[in-house]
Amino acid sequence: MKKTYILEDLDCAHCAAKIEEAVGKLEGVSKSTVTLLTQKLVIEVEDERAKSIYKDIEKIVKKFEPDVEVVEK
Amino acid sequence: MSKKLKKRIKRVAIGAAVYIVAVLFQTLFGELPWFCHLPLFLAAYVIIGGDVVKNALRNIGRGQVFDENFLMMIATVGAFFVGDYPEAVAVMLFYQVGECFQSYAVGKSRKSITALMDIRPDYANVLRDGDWTEVEPDEVLVGECIMVRPGERIPLDGVIEKGSSSLDTMALTGESAPRDVAEGDEVISGCVNKNGVLEVKVSKPYGESTVARILDLVENASSKKAKAENFITKFAKYYTPVVVICAALLAVLPPVVLGGGWSDWIYRALSFLVISCPCALVISIPLSFFGGLGGASKEGILIKGSNYLETLADTEVVVMDKTGTLTKGNFAVSKVVLSENVGNTGIVAVKPEDISVAAKSDDETMGREERMQAVLLQLAAYAESYSNHPISKSLLAAYGREVDVSLIQDAQEIPGHGVAVKVGNREILAGNEKLLASRDISFEQADEAGTLIYIGEDNRYLGYILIEDEIKKDAEKAIRDLKASGVKKIVMLTGDHEKVAAKVAENLSLTDYYAELLPGDKVSKVEELFTEKPEKGKLAFVGDGINDAPVLARADIGIAMGGLGSDAAIEAADVVIMTDEPSKIARAMKISRKTLAIVKQNIVFAIGIKVLVLLLAAAGMASMWAAVFADVGVAVIAILNAMRALRA
Numbered sequence: 077m078k079k080t081y082i083l084e085d086l087d088c089a090h091c092a093a094k095i096e097e098a099v100g101k102l103e104g105v106s107k108s109t110v111t112l113l114t115q116k117l118v119i120e121v122e123d124e125r126a127k128s129i130y131k132d133i134e135k136i137v138k139k140f141e142p143d144v145e146v147v148e149k
Numbered sequence: 150m151s152k153k154l155k156k157r158i159k160r161v162a163i164g165a166a167v168y169i170v171a172v173l174f175q176t177l178f179g180e181l182p183w184f185c186h187l188p189l190f191l192a193a194y195v196i197i198g199g200d201v202v203k204n205a206l207r208n209i210g211r212g213q214v215f216d217e218n219f220l221m222m223i224a225t226v227g228a229f230f231v232g233d234y235p236e237a238v239a240v241m242l243f244y245q246v247g248e249c250f251q252s253y254a255v256g257k258s259r260k261s262i263t264a265l266m267d268i269r270p271d272y273a274n275v276l277r278d279g280d281w282t283e284v285e286p287d288e289v290l291v292g293e294c295i296m297v298r299p300g301e302r303i304p305l306d307g308v309i310e311k312g313s314s315s316l317d318t319m320a321l322t323g324e325s326a327p328r329d330v331a332e333g334d335e336v337i338s339g340c341v342n343k344n345g346v347l348e349v350k351v352s353k354p355y356g357e358s359t360v361a362r363i364l365d366l367v368e369n370a371s372s373k374k375a376k377a378e379n380f381i382t383k384f385a386k387y388y389t390p391v392v393v394i395c396a397a398l399l400a401v402l403p404p405v406v407l408g409g410g411w412s413d414w415i416y417r418a419l420s421f422l423v424i425s426c427p428c429a430l431v432i433s434i435p436l437s438f439f440g441g442l443g444g445a446s447k448e449g450i451l452i453k454g455s456n457y458l459e460t461l462a463d464t465e466v467v468v469m470d471k472t473g474t475l476t477k478g479n480f481a482v483s484k485v486v487l488s489e490n491v492g493n494t495g496i497v498a499v500k501p502e503d504i505s506v507a508a509k510s511d512d513e514t515m516g517r518e519e520r521m522q523a524v525l526l527q528l529a530a531y532a533e534s535y536s537n538h539p540i541s542k543s544l545l546a547a548y549g550r551e552v553d554v555s556l557i558q559d560a561q562e563i564p565g566h567g568v569a570v571k572v573g574n575r576e577i578l579a580g581n582e583k584l585l586a587s588r589d590i591s592f593e594q595a596d597e598a599g600t601l602i603y604i605g606e607d608n609r610y611l612g613y614i615l616i617e618d619e620i621k622k623d624a625e626k627a628i629r630d631l632k633a634s635g636v637k638k639i640v641m642l643t644g645d646h647e648k649v650a651a652k653v654a655e656n657l658s659l660t661d662y663y664a665e666l667l668p669g670d671k672v673s674k675v676e677e678l679f680t681e682k683p684e685k686g687k688l689a690f691v692g693d694g695i696n697d698a699p700v701l702a703r704a705d706i707g708i709a710m711g712g713l714g715s716d717a718a719i720e721a722a723d724v725v726i727m728t729d730e731p732s733k734i735a736r737a738m739k740i741s742r743k744t745l746a747i748v749k750q751n752i753v754f755a756i757g758i759k760v761l762v763l764l765l766a767a768a769g770m771a772s773m774w775a776a777v778f779a780d781v782g783v784a785v786i787a788i789l790n791a792m793r794a795l796r797a
Contacts, residue, residue: 085151085153087251087252087255087256089428089431089432089435090216090217090385090426090428090431091216093382093385093386093431109372111372111435112255112432112435113255113258113259113435113436113439114259115259118369118372139211142207143153
């Protein structure tokens with residue numbers, strides 16, 4: 077299923093690319109796109125992983141950009 | 150501007166002030182030893198770049214080494230060690246100013262683009278248990294009744310049950326003229342109700358309503374990335390490590406090999422580090438594309454991804470459907486022709502006063518022929534007034550005045566032929582050639598493309614009226630603009646008759662046309678055109694989305710016209726033009742070209758300056774000042790350039 081997250085205060089293009097790559101490598105994620113300009117992370121994730129994935133995403137985002145908040149949409 | 154950014158600017162400004170004091174102090178008391186100057190510069194450095202150093206250290210702790218914070222820290226701390234205090238602080242200062250500016254610019258363009266697509270309705274007023282309740286749009290069920298007051302946005306697609314108003318479709322179509330609607334009309338979510346209160350019966354759930362589909366499309370547009378964007382991502386991945394490795398080699402190798410001069414080579418290496426961030430590219434390229442997509446949607450052109458901007462810009466062959474794309478798909482009177490004998494004897498009007506009213510309103514006297522034509526149209530309108538056929542409707546529309554039915558004594562519809570009515574003491578006939586032939590009225594057969602209505606009176610022939618599918622007002626301009634923008638071939642495909650197609654193609658001076666095609670034939674014709682076109686040029690297909698889905702999908706780029714209301718079009722096409730104007734195709738191409746030009750300028754400019762300064766720095770001919778310009782200055786210029794894409 078498709079899930080969208082808003083990465084509040086994301087304003088570093090480098091970090092956006094790194095987050096995109098790292099999230100894409102998470103288990104159960106088949107596609108990950110971060111758009112800096114809309115501050116959005118869109119992922120394609122297996123249904124049974126959908127619930128638990130948020131924590132992993134938050135961990136990754138905090139690693140690259142500690143000031144960014146991840147909000148599920 | 151965000152609070153975070155304001156705080157940052159304030160801090161940088163204070164730091165800059167301290168820095169100026171430090172520089173003044175140094176120029177006035179230059180003979181004092183270094184430890185007298187250092188504290189002031191250090192203070193300025195900490196105020197300006199404290200957070201950069203903090204982030205750098207924190208990220209190292211997390212295993213993130215080569216980020217820009219780290220590189221800036223190494224470069225500036227290195228400069229301190231080499232003894233260039235003013236430069237160390239200046240580099241950090243410019244870096245911070247550049248960062249603030251970037252945040253500001255990105256935030257600003259983000260805002261202006263989201264404002265363009267601000268069509269999301271916040272609530273819906275739904276009738277439940279006899280009361281109007283405010284709920285989220287997605288809670289409303291199909292078949293429920295919603296109320297839209299003046300000034301409110303229509304939350305869901307539906308049909309008007311009560312009330313009339315005019316709708317502002319600006320945000321959806323870029324069209325500024327309001328659209329009038331009344332009971333029974335379909336309304337589209339996203340439009341703003343301007344004056345009357347409307348009660349609307351919901352016909353689609355929110356998720357399938359126009360507004361939700363468009364928002365979904367626009368929001369996902371950025372996930373389909375252009376080649377240029379992917380290039381930059383790859384470039385950025387290798388650029389920084391390569392430059393950093395070069396810097397390390399530059400600092401160590403020459404002094405070891407050539408001997409001595411450590412501080413000079415370290416200084417050169419530090420300049421390398423300052424230039425090592427590809428920010429200018431990484432931010433400005435996506436920003437340009439985003440601006441291009443935003444600028445296009447402002448004009449009612451939705452492009453589903455920045456990769457399509459590239460395809461649009463390279464389009465050399467445009468294949469167009471006729472009906473609904475170049476023509477309106479309705480019927481209208483285009484010609485009224487009198488027979489020869491009318492020239493001598495004239496025709497008697499059914500209601501002369503209606504004819505003279507028309508003359509007066511034009512504020513000039515009608516010529517005799519013109520008057521006769523008006524009379525012929527009046528006769529036709531009276532003859533057809535009882536018929537429901539679309540052709541009758543277009544005749545009545547062309548006549549434009551009320552038909553006085555009390556004057557008609559008898560009306561008779563003759564299937565396959567036409568109609569005959571009795572008005573006063575005469576019989577008026579309107580229909581095809583079979584009708585006149587069956588009454589033994591002699592007439593000359595006209596050679597015209599379109600539908601012909603022959604008019605007879607008792608036993609003489611009066612003339613004919615030509616009814617055609619109208620060519621859209623801006624179709625000619627559309628073709629002209631396409632040709633001007635470098636499209637080599639414009640081909641029309643249609644299922645319509647050869648004669649009609651030939652006429653439209655000639656009027657619009659199209660390159661070529663193929664008529665009397667079945668829907669399946671269109672795909673094979675497009676295949677044929679593919680083999681004929683040059684390798685590099687792209688082929689675009691433009692259709693109204695009805696029966697076009699396979700061709701829209703087959704073409705390099707599928708453009709759907711009149712996206713409002715046609716779900717199939719929004720699904721199948723790569724570009725959706727929200728209005729019915731074919732001239733928007735050339736507009737979309739122009740926006741694409743401009744965006745791509747900006748992208749190219751930025752790539753060449755940013756990489757060019759960086760490589761140049763890297764070379765100069767390696768040769769010892771560029772100071773750290775030049776390096777800062779190559780980093781921050783270039784980024785700022787590239788971003789300013791990127792923002793032009795938005796104002797397409």
